[in-house]
Amino acid sequence: MKRPLVFLASLLLAGAAPAAEPDAARQRELVRLVRQDCGSCHGMQLTGGLGMPLTAAALKDRPFEGLVATVVYGRPGTAMPPWRSIVSEPEAEWIVRQLMNGFPEEPR
Amino acid sequence: MKRTLAVLSLLLAAGCAQTSLREEPRGTGDLGIVIERADGRVAVVDTTARAVLGRIDGLGDLSHASAVFSRDGRYAYVFGRDGGLTKVDILLRRIDRRVMQAGNSIGGSISQDGRIVVAQNYEPGGIKVFDAATLELLSEVPTQSKVVGLADLSGNRFAYALFDKGEIWVTDLSDPRRPRTQKFPAGRQPYDGLVTPDGRHYMAGLFGEDGIALLDTWKPEQGARKILENYGKGQEKLPVxxxxxxxxxxxxxxxxxxxxxxxxxxxxxxxxxxxxxxxxxxxxxxxxxxxxxxxxxxxxxxxxxxxxxxxxxxxxxxxxxxxxxxxxxxxxxxxxxxxxxxxxxxxxxxxxxxxxxxxxxxxxxxxxxxxxxxxxxxxxxxxxx
Missing domain, CATH: 2.130.10.10 (YVTN repeat-like/Quinoprotein amine dehydrogenase)
Incomplete structure (x- = not known):
């Protein structure tokens, strides 16, 4: 029973992801946003600052959904603001996926 | 013959001009630097000519970099995010010295007498004290907290705030190898600080609550007090x-x-x-x-x-x-x-x-x-x- 449930869940997750992929131009904007604007607290190399590091290594044990929620709704009581007026939920999911895989560099 | 002489003297003049240009002494009062954050580089600029005079590479991760100047205005001390502290010679336009002093840094300050440079660090949290001439490490004060808002005060003292601990610390570095530190409760999550132009009042802005912590550094025994409390009372904060x-x-x-x-x-x-x-x-x-x-x-x-x-x-x-x-x-x-x-x-x-x-x-x-x-x-x- 456990197996099919997990399988189902991963299908659902996988199903949700590709449909929501931002287009190439928006992806470029999001990469710049994360590097430059998230970077003002988390560092341009995402190695941390006032905010925690956002490198793949730092995030590897964090739950995906929790990280998405943090981007969208912020973390009350900390300096992390809600970004929902700037990025949509699918865009936040895309950003978190990239962060967990090692965030792309900005094209020069 | 006349022609040849003329050409020769022109050549000579050109040669001299070049030499004298290179060796012409100049002040630095109208110079400065611009951080080119993505390239680990600074541009040396001239505010009279309104021009970039040259660029200096190799300063590391400069996202959120800041700089202070030696009192003769010749050297800029640039504090990089990656913990690099670089002493830049803006006249010769080259790196004079560079040390990696922390894992994650945010800025620094220079003492009243210009002899020591202090870096404020996030990771590991604390301040580090360097000889301004050699960048030799003289001492450090660990804080177990991210340090923000470092500012120099009279008497080679430095004030700074601790984001995670909600305190203002004042460290006396009149003997730079033997720091003496006083600690004052300030408020929730100080995010930066400033000292008034006369060097008397140190203010730390609070992120975790409305208000600003104020310390009279001429009367530190009175402790820090809160001003502008509740300036946004009852209103929902906009995202920062x-x-x-x-x-x-x-x-x-x-x-x-x-x-x-x-x-x-x-x-x-x-x-x-x-x-x-x-x-x-x-x-x-x-x-x-x-x-x-x-x-x-x-x-x-x-x-x-x-x-x-x-x-x-x-x-x-x-x-x-x-x-x-x-x-x-x-x-x-x-x-x-x-x-x-x-x-x-x-x-x-x-x-x-x-x-x-x-x-x-x-x-x-x-x-x-x-x-x-x-x-x-x-x-x-x-x-x-």
């Missing part, structure tokens, strides 16, 4: 997409001008009573609120997504008198020593714009790659810079 900076103090006449947190306002504080004397509505979350050196104008830039705007407050009228759009992502502003011009960095336009502060006309635009901080050598002579 970038922490304001207090470093460029804005004290003009009897008033101090400070960014509100989570509101699109500049707070005005009476310096005699330390009570709120007004609020000025502005276009976004203020980041830098900086006084022109004569105190007549306050220039304000904003956090994302309003970071394409700059507004100017007239301190006599107490209102915004000018709204400018100097470029995309205005990260920093720096006044020329007497304030006739202001230089503005537009990160996403890759330009530095120079504005006349009387006419608000743009007088020049210089190319710079992802420019952030602009620092002029006039900071060398100012307390808290």
């Amino acid at each position: 997409f970038k922490m304001p900076h207090l470093r460029g103090w804005a004290v003009a006449g009897n008033q101090a001008y400070l960014p509100a947190i989570g509101r699109h306002e500049v707070l005005v504080v009476d310096k005699a009573s330390w009570k709120e004397s007004g609020r000025i509505k502005v276009k976004g979350q203020p980041v830098f609120v900086m006084a022109r050196p004569d105190g007549r104008q306050i220039w304000v830039n904003f956090a994302f997504p309003d970071n394409g705007w700059v507004q100017v407050i007239d301190t006599l009228k107490g209102e915004v008198v000018q709204t400018l759009q100097p470029g995309k992502a205005i990260l920093h502003m720096e006044f020329t020593p007497r304030g006739e011009h202001v230089w503005l960095s537009a990160r996403d336009d890759h330009t530095v714009s120079i504005y006349d502060t009387r006419s608000f006309e743009r007088v020049a635009t210089l190319p710079a790659q992802s420019p952030s901080g602009i620092f002029f050598t006039s900071r060398a002579a100012r307390m808290g810079f």
Whole structure:
């Protein structure tokens, strides 16, 4: 029973992801946003600052959904603001996926 | 024969001219640096010629870099995010010395006598003390907290705030190998600090609560007290997409001008009573609120997504008198020593714009790659810079 449930869940997750992929131009904007604007607290190399590091290594044990929620709704009581007026939920999911895989560099 | 002589003398003259150009002594009072944050590079700039004189590479991760100057105005000490501290010779336009002093750093300060440079670090949290000539490590003060708002005080003392501990610490480095530290409770999550131009009052802005912690460093035994408490009482805060900076103090006449947190306002504080004397509505979350050196104008830039705007407050009228759009992502502003011009960095336009502060006309635009901080050598002579 456990197996099919997990399988189902991963299908659902996988199903949700590709449909929501931002287009190439928006992806470029999001990469710049994360590097430059998230970077003002988390560092341009995402190695941390006032905010925690956002490198793949730092995030590897964090739950995906929790990280998405943090981007969208912020973390009350900390300096992390809600970004929902700037990025949509699918865009936040895309950003978190990239962060967990090692965030792309900005094209020069 | 005549012709040959003429050519020869021309050649000689050209040769001499080149030599004398290279060896012509010059001052640094009208020089400065611009951080090119994405490339680990600084541009050396001349505010008289309004030009980039040259560039210096190899300074590491300069996201959120800041700089202070030696008192002779020749060297810039640049503090990088990656913990690099680089002493840059702006006359010879080369790196004089460089040390990796921490894992994650945010800025630094130079002592009243110019002999020691202090770095403030996030990771590991604390301050480190260096010989300004050699960058030899002299001592350190661990804090078990991220350090923000480091500022120099008289007597080779330094004030700073601890983000995670909610305290202001004052460290006396009159003997730089034997730091002596006093600690004061301040409030929740201080995010930056500033010292008034006379070096007397240290203020730490609080992120975790409304208000500002104020320490009279001439009477430290009184401890820190809170001012501007509840300035936003009962109102929901707007999201803060970038922490304001207090470093460029804005004290003009009897008033101090400070960014509100989570509101699109500049707070005005009476310096005699330390009570709120007004609020000025502005276009976004203020980041830098900086006084022109004569105190007549306050220039304000904003956090994302309003970071394409700059507004100017007239301190006599107490209102915004000018709204400018100097470029995309205005990260920093720096006044020329007497304030006739202001230089503005537009990160996403890759330009530095120079504005006349009387006419608000743009007088020049210089190319710079992802420019952030602009620092002029006039900071060398100012307390808290």
